[in-house]
Amino acid sequence: MRARTLPHSRLRSDGGTRIARRTRKTVVIAAVAALGAGLLAGCADDGKDEDSSSTDGGGGGKTKITLGLFGSFGFEEAGLYAEYEKLNPNIDIAQTVIERNENYYPPLVNHLTTNSGLQDIQGVEVGNIAEVVEKYADKFVDLSKYGKQSDYLDWKWQQGTAKNGQTIGLGTDVGPMAICYRKDLFQAAGLPTDREQVGKLWTGDWAKLVEVGKDYKAKAPAGTTFMDSPGGLFNAIVGSEKERFYNAAGEVIYKTNPAVKKAFDLTADAAENGLVGNQTQFQQAWDTTIANSKFAAMACPPWMLGYIEGKSKPESAGKWDVAAPPKAANWGGSFLTVPKSGKNTEEAAKLAAWLTAPEQQAKLFSKRGSFPTAQAAYDLPLVKDAKNKMTGDAPIGQIYAPLAAELPVQVVGPKDQIIQQGLTDNGVILVTQGKSPKEAWDNAVKTIDNNLEK
16 A cells, blocks of 8 residues: 555555445545545535535435545444444434545645635544644644543543644554564474563564564575565664654654664664565555465554455464564554534534544454554453454453553654655665665655655
């Protein structure tokens, strides 16, 4: 799924590129069409198709609430829309989905600027929330009276809150990082397979993880690498840092932050030693490496388990497990916002709050792998007792909950995505293609700085 957005939690588990899919409630718009004007308001020629914001004049007077989303939030697939409509017979819900955030976010900014063409509810990716909060807070409804702040991870609530105290975004999920690994490939390489023992191999130090990779390579099954991709490894390492690309003052520091350079160099070392595949995540070639069991481990937030399941062959079920990472890290997390320009702001705010309430987040996790932002959900049976088809009897809810509690409160800058994508797609991936780490770093910096100037 890329020329892309790396810290992305809204990935489709059905993968593919079949994007002109349409149901009664959903329009999924192709990447090319996504660049056109008015895409967030629906795709019918008259601008008033079944998914545009309106009160349904031909459906018994129901109020239609529309959502503009990217990737796969999973609300519809988890049955949450149907449940809400049953609880509220006067409401009809429809969503418009753009598969890739990089095709979704620029038009969203355009519509915010013109204050037109917006859905009743708009999704915002964590890598964009700082810019939205900083520049466009006045365009959104204050959701603080709809959501219960004490239910949520405080840092996640604060990410969606402006300096004036207005909360414009309710968090849908977070991405506590673990290391998912293939037990059969670890065993074949002479490594332990028990998740507790595996986690102890690299406790506290990402460099230890790379050293385990070298041990894996010494006895690796033919045609496999230790980890899936340089981008995945780099994202995991920088995801464990409080300051990455920006400092607390809002200054761009990625070139001078020693934590970023250390993460880049460690990833480059893994690439030079053939420990990571030469694939870019969420593209078709990478999907094929999942299907054909071509790597033994990957950085793995909960939502990644759904992606793995969607791309794996049936015989891979139960062969995966989940171990603690070297350090607590975050990858992903999105928000729901309610633009003031919507026709149904009150009902939209109620729906956004209901979709992100602890009980619904627990349901979403049990069916889609999106880990709750609401810590109040962690003790609910749907989270505490959760298991996944790919990881067998692994208690994934109990594995990820303590990791979520340890996540660093990260500084998120307005151009985080541009920087992170540049360091991966235009940086460390090049080392797998024969470039030196210095050449890769220099190319990444040049690309990023050019993009930041636009």
